[in-house]
Amino acid sequence: MSSIKDVARRAGVAISTVSKALNGYPNVSEETRERVNEAVKELNFTPNPIASALSSKKAGRVALLIKLNTKTQAVDEINMQYLSGAINRAVEKKLDVITIFFSMIRDWNAEEIEDYFRSQSIEGIIIYGMGMEDMVLHQLIEEKRFKIVVVDVPIVNETTSSIQVDHEQAQYDVARKTVLENGGRSILYISGKLDGYVTQERLAGMQRLAREEKLSLLIKKGDFSEKKARELTFRYARDVDVIVCASDLMAIGAMRALQEMDIFRPVCGFDGITLMGYAGMQMNTVKQDFYRISSKAMDEMGRLLEGGAGRRMVLDHQIIRMQYQDVIS
Amino acid sequence: MSSIKDVARRAGVAISTVSKALNGYPNVSEETRERVNEAVKELNFTPNPIASALSSKKAGRVALLIKLNTKTQAVDEINMQYLSGAINRAVEKKLDVITIFFSMIRDWNAEEIEDYFRSQSIEGIIIYGMGMEDMVLHQLIEEKRFKIVVVDVPIVNETTSSIQVDHEQAQYDVARKTVLENGGRSILYISGKLDGYVTQERLAGMQRLAREEKLSLLIKKGDFSEKKARELTFRYARDVDVIVCASDLMAIGAMRALQEMDIFRPVCGFDGITLMGYAGMQMNTVKQDFYRISSKAMDEMGRLLEGGAGRRMVLDHQIIRMQYQDVIS
DNA sequence: CTGTTAGCGCCTTCAG
DNA sequence: CTGAAGGCGCTAACAG
Numbered sequence A, B: 001m002s003s004i005k006d007v008a009r010r011a012g013v014a015i016s017t018v019s020k021a022l023n024g025y026p027n028v029s030e031e032t033r034e035r036v037n038e039a040v041k042e043l044n045f046t047p048n049p050i051a052s053a054l055s056s057k058k059a060g061r062v063a064l065l066i067k068l069n070t071k072t073q074a075v076d077e078i079n080m081q082y083l084s085g086a087i088n089r090a091v092e093k094k095l096d097v098i099t100i101f102f103s104m105i106r107d108w109n110a111e112e113i114e115d116y117f118r119s120q121s122i123e124g125i126i127i128y129g130m131g132m133e134d135m136v137l138h139q140l141i142e143e144k145r146f147k148i149v150v151v152d153v154p155i156v157n158e159t160t161s162s163i164q165v166d167h168e169q170a171q172y173d174v175a176r177k178t179v180l181e182n183g184g185r186s187i188l189y190i191s192g193k194l195d196g197y198v199t200q201e202r203l204a205g206m207q208r209l210a211r212e213e214k215l216s217l218l219i220k221k222g223d224f225s226e227k228k229a230r231e232l233t234f235r236y237a238r239d240v241d242v243i244v245c246a247s248d249l250m251a252i253g254a255m256r257a258l259q260e261m262d263i264f265r266p267v268c269g270f271d272g273i274t275l276m277g278y279a280g281m282q283m284n285t286v287k288q289d290f291y292r293i294s295s296k297a298m299d300e301m302g303r304l305l306e307g308g309a310g311r312r313m314v315l316d317h318q319i320i321r322m323q324y325q326d327v328i329s
Numbered sequence C: 001c002t003g004t005t006a007g008c009g010c011c012t013t014c015a016g
Numbered sequence D: 001c002t003g004a005a006g007g008c009g010c011t012a013a014c015a016g
Helices: A004-011 A015-022 A030-043 A049-056 A073-092 A110-119 A135-143 A167-182 A197-213 A226-239 A248-261 A290-305 B004-011 B015-022 B030-043 B049-056 B073-092 B110-119 B135-143 B167-182 B197-213 B226-239 B248-261 B290-305
Strands: A061-066 A096-101 A122-128 A147-151 A160-165 A186-191 A216-221 A242-245 A283-287 A312-315 A318-322 B061-066 B096-101 B122-128 B147-151 B160-165 B186-191 B216-221 B242-245 B283-287 B312-315 B318-322
Touching: A004 A015, A004 A030, A015 A030, A049 B049, A061 A073, A061 A290, A073 A096, A073 A122, A073 A290, A073 B073, A073 B096, A096 B073, A096 B096, A110 A122, A110 A135, A122 A290, A135 A147, A147 A290, A160 A167, A160 A290, A167 A186, A167 A197, A167 A242, A167 A283, A167 A318, A186 A197, A186 A226, A197 A216, A216 A226, A226 A242, A226 A248, A242 A248, A248 A283, A290 A312, B004 B015, B004 B030, B015 B030, B061 B073, B061 B290, B073 B096, B073 B122, B073 B290, B110 B122, B110 B135, B122 B290, B135 B147, B147 B290, B160 B167, B160 B290, B167 B186, B167 B197, B167 B242, B167 B283, B167 B318, B186 B197, B186 B226, B197 B216, B216 B226, B226 B242, B226 B248, B242 B248, B248 B283, B290 B312
Parallel strands: A061 A096, A061 A122, A122 A147, A147 A160, A160 A312, A186 A216, A186 A242, B061 B096, B061 B122, B122 B147, B147 B160, B160 B312, B186 B216, B186 B242
Antiparallel strands: A283 A318, B283 B318
16 A cells, blocks of 8 residues: 555655645646656555545545334335435545444434544434434434434524425325326325324325315324224225325325225325335325435535535425336346 | 543543553553543543544444345345344444445456555455356455455355355255145246356255255246246246245246236245235245344454454244235334 | 553645 | 645554
């Protein structure tokens, strides 16, 4: 491993000059810059990021904080999309990324969490799947000691940006399409967990549609659980014309229940996960591009780290019809 | 952020003494150790891993190299299990982990890959999903410049350990159970990609069973593709009594084809993924505990980093019957 | 058992 | 535009 010193000697310049040349400082003549670059090539030199971080006090490390659903791995594909989107983008931006699972810090208080991140030289955190009940995370955001990007949570401050699709509009769109395609005046809406931010937004979208289209709306809490959606469907499906679910998983549960009841009701979901196809069902759903959302989140993190202020970002969504053919390979 | 210097002053000892006390060196009196610990508490001190890494030249960083299946996200749960198993274990062992996707380094040559890892101060690599065709990875292993743990690839040298379940035996077990439960003398075996290591092992297990039980065996290449398994089933299912697939995904494809053909043949899979349940099928499969495999891989990495020699590790497996009830939440 | 002294590889003023 | 010098926070011999 050659060091910057070797490069300096090889190029016949001082160490500091090499540093400047490599880091694109303006005050280096084109000639020396070239000489340095040559030396770098010849020695196959790669700068040591550890030394660089220590010296400049900028590690450029960001943590991806992910909440794994322990109940079902069916939605792992969402997290995997999040991970790959963020990581690939981070490589391009030369940021260092570490992945942290929620379960690890679940029982820590805000101070412990902060210490841990500090001890890991982490400057930024991208948070996926945060709920209203995650008090310590709220605290972390409020304290503004880290640059934070929250996905699907509408909180913004000087050091915090938020990114998400418009859940209200998306829920409105997918439900509207489903109702228009199939007809029907009464709807069973199976919502998510009440402490989730997106739950409220999606619910609002559904309510707006009901208001505008003068539909009767029966709202039940499904907690994003396939099982609950299944039970709710058994109980209420006969009384309504259409079933709108706040997640694909619940939509699958509802659909299965309908099959067992041997009655038909149009169902729509939310997320656009592959599983949908495997479950052998066809239905409308909202396709969120998790990979892209996460890429953008990392871009935004780059901005924050460079001193930008927090802001709100809303990405677009699509309404699609998912089926088996789409997922088979 | 207080530094070791502050702690030293506060405790009234030298910097190096603090370092020794904190890193559990033996030659520090109980008394000073206590004083140091107190000072640490009072100052809320957390050691700076960057400085430590630079000084000791041990970053303790390991990379998780993961091959994402771009065709179907249905198996993301496997990778997610791998990731969480390794990461959680790494935290306990105070190792730094970064995740790297195969796609990123796909077109690099061995030297570029090595430079990249070096530049990232990575000392160890855990490789998931490596195939025989991945020449650069083989080169990386042979060059022995990194500590490597390969999952599901039986290669071992001084700096490389391998870890996996006994695929030969597992395939034998699951196929045997399925044949015994259902009867039948002729088998269609839908194998994986021929350039995969596990493919060969599983095939060998199937062949051993056929030999021992005097079964007739029709072997077809399914490439781990659900679609291919589906096509092969349409074509050959009528001629056999049982269908054994080298992966759950292919088993699902086979099962669906059978449903469309409206004939029954027992099918068994391999992996034990949740999707199996969602597909609404019941069948025998091999349950691999990916989380545990990955934890063990990280343990083994710890051993290698401390100077241990590479070795082969084989974990146990289970034969289970997976069904919808098992996966619903 | 404790303190002193060099660095680790790089960045960053500050003179020249 | 270039070079010298002083750290960043910590570890690791080596003296004492």
